[in-house]
Amino acid sequence: MPLPAEFDLISRHFRPLAGPGALELRDDAAVLQPPPGRDLVLTADAMVGGVHFLPDDPPDLVARKLLRVNLSDLAAKGAVPLAYLLTVSAPRDTADTWFAGFASGLAEDQATYRVTLLGGDTTSTPGPLSLSLTIIGHVAPGTAVHRFGASAGDEIWVTGTIGDGALGLAVATGRLSDFSGYLLERYRLPRPRVGLAIAGVASAGMDISDGLVQDLGHICRASDLAAEIDADSVPRSAPARAAGEPWLATCLTGGDDYELLLAVPPARSTALRVAAQDAGIAVTRIGRLMNGPAEVTVRRSDGREMALTRRGWSHF
Template sequence: MAERPGEFELIERYFRPLASDPGAFGLTDDVAVYVPPPGEDLVLKADQIVAGVHFFAGDPPSAIASKGLRVNLSDLASKGATPVGYLLSMALPDDWNEDWLRDFSAGLAADQALFGVSLFGGDTTRAAGGLTVSIAAFGRVPAGSVIRRAGAAPGDVVFVSGTIGDSALGLRIRLGTLDSMPAGKAADHLLDRYLLPQPRLALAPVLLRFATSSLDVSDGLVGDFAHICRASGVGGEIDADAVPLSAGARALVDSDKSALASVLAGGDDYEILSTVPEADAERFAAEAAEAGVPVTRIGRVVEGKAPPVVLGVNGQPLSLDAASHVHF
């Protein structure tokens, strides 16, 4: 067996080509430098993904790389930020090889070109257990304009982008925990949504113009709306029938009683949940559609500080065992 390259060889071979911004110094220094343009703030975000928790150890290396980067870019999008770059830290298991790392770095290179970001630095080490990928991403927004969780007000309309529940159902397909297992294009779509999030960066400038609060749906639709309500000191309602579903998710919800709970609380959708004043709701939806990101009105913000309520048939509250997925 050929001897595996050391840390500095790995950096030179696989990561230095990703450090295209001058502030990264070609990964030849201990730090990097980025100065935001005048009148803009820096927005920072860090997320890690872990084998056996956020992805399967046997998933394609390029997809693992993409997921690690995209979950961070999704958070930046929800804050109205334009992404700039990221730091990458990896703990590699004992069985890694160069083919794996080559495919991993190729996944990062493809997403860098797609989303317009650059690697600025990071670290590599050996893992005591499974693979861990930690990324700290950063972006920029006009000064003072970052969209926080706090800011929702009674009377605001609740919107969500794309479709909800696909990732959680894709995971359940892989785990084999559904009563009826979809096949063909429907299954492929759900599996792909689990493996490859789609950060809604095109929605960011629209959010800046209209949103009073926003976050990405990573812990689950109901749980993440609860984060907004708690931070804003308000209550809220979600109409379960209004939650947008893909064709595959709709078929599963209709055939498996447990699927609806996965849709509402499963997590890992990486869609954008936002609140918008009623007076701006139509313009927000129209401009989001023009940006290529469909949004759906799913509820409203109300007075009070209680957790949000999910309304089902005839407006009756639904009872969920859990409001969100627990990653810890």
Template sequence: MTGGGEFDFIARLFQPLAGEGALDLRDDAALVAGRAGYELAISTDTIVESTHFLPDDPAGSVGRKLLRVNLSDCAAMGAEPFGWFLNVARPPARDEAWFIDFADGLAADQRRFGVRLLGGDTTGTSGPLVLTATILAWVRHGEALRRNGARVGDDLWITGTIGDATLGLAALRGACADPDGSLTQRYRVPEPRLGMRLHGIAHAALDVSDGLVQDCGHIARESGVAITIEAASVPLSAAARSSGAAIGRLLAGGDDYELLLAVPPSRAAALQAEAARAGIAVTRIGRVWEAAAGGRVMVLGADGAPLALPRGGWQHF
């Protein structure tokens, strides 16, 4: 670190990211004016070196991933993000040059997604680099999408494609080919599916971070329903199809950050029209069923028989 210690570090690298309400990062808190008719949605995520990103991942992509996984939570609730907080636990091995690139990645995505840094905290650590983002977003009163709204008879839809990030991590570890780098890019820099107006279309939603099957389980449990996934309908990229990876591995992998939606059949056309307006692909992949005890998720093969999966999804501990 170049002279001045912690406060100079903040002033040089993160003060340029500060926006309205941040008080130039010179006070103990930000001041955010209310917005009539809206609720404040708040989400936080932590990413840890060697767990959520690799030690040699480009610093700029680490910054973008940190911000984007939080933006994905906003997309899942139908909320409009405007500001965020950053906490950094910095080990001695991470030098000034690394954090300059990190801040450049954040700046690029702040411009793209229209958000501003409001504050945060920095500290030293003898352990791995730990980064936490807390994001703030506005959502109209009563319009937030939640996990607990799925209803019997709803269809299950997914945005984008599934499994690319899992294969991207494998490629970085030398266990999978990635000729054009698209799989690696999906792992390092997810695409938050902001911009879809889903209130009145979807009954429930979440973003797929821990694996499609496991996250279906979250909706099933919270909504008191059962879910079937039709494996043959799950959208895969050309790179994922050519990898030869087993479908079970792709359904259980994490870091997809696609939106999982429970939508009544009567609103399917509205969903497809809204997705087309937002430039986001959507695919129907399953169905919501009545269940005596909610939480059951079944994956069906092309023949309609249940598939056995090696694991359900990512577990942090």
């Protein structure tokens, strides 16, 4: 079915998602009033068909992943989600049912995470399908967590389990079997750790999108520190452990985790545990930061350094 006229498409699929300030998507811009006394936090991510999702991925899950990877960036700042802008560039032969499914996925997660659509743009493209989302959140003034700010002696913590997303992609592409379906679900549907109160607890942090080792390297460079992690302490789900030792390096470097990676002073580790318990989110200490060249060393529990042929995902 040919792509519907732009305004008809917006009216049927996206106007029901619009919230305060969106002007019912009838204008070229939105008008947003931030909560009183709060700093705005803005972040954007793009997803391209064949790169960040597979052609046969259900459209509702594609939409929810797009929203959730952006929510994960807000979670890494300690921010509360507010609203988002969306750009969709789709081939002209994209079925209207795809847009319906995509919009239904957004609606489901809007209700879960209490965000609404402000506006955006729709265009046609010869392909592939390309999606971009800019999300807006808010924090108390001066409390946003950054990549920089860590100190030597800080502990390295992660939320959840690491490696499920990368292994889920391996399942989706036929390189790994997982009859539980857990890994594929984790690849298609990340779990942003919104609600974990890290402001005033973490000295630095970010979410893990390009691989644990590579993203930790970003914190090292931003804070001018070295890092050392214990590969055997990195939390892995039961299906990830069942994949076996040959997949450990993929878990550490594959990306698509969208868990939080945090530098926490030892004196605040109890505060982190309490915040995690309050939010119902598991946290695990996996290493430490120290003075030295801005690089990451991965060791096994017996002290042996683990050789890695790659450090993470590259966007270019």
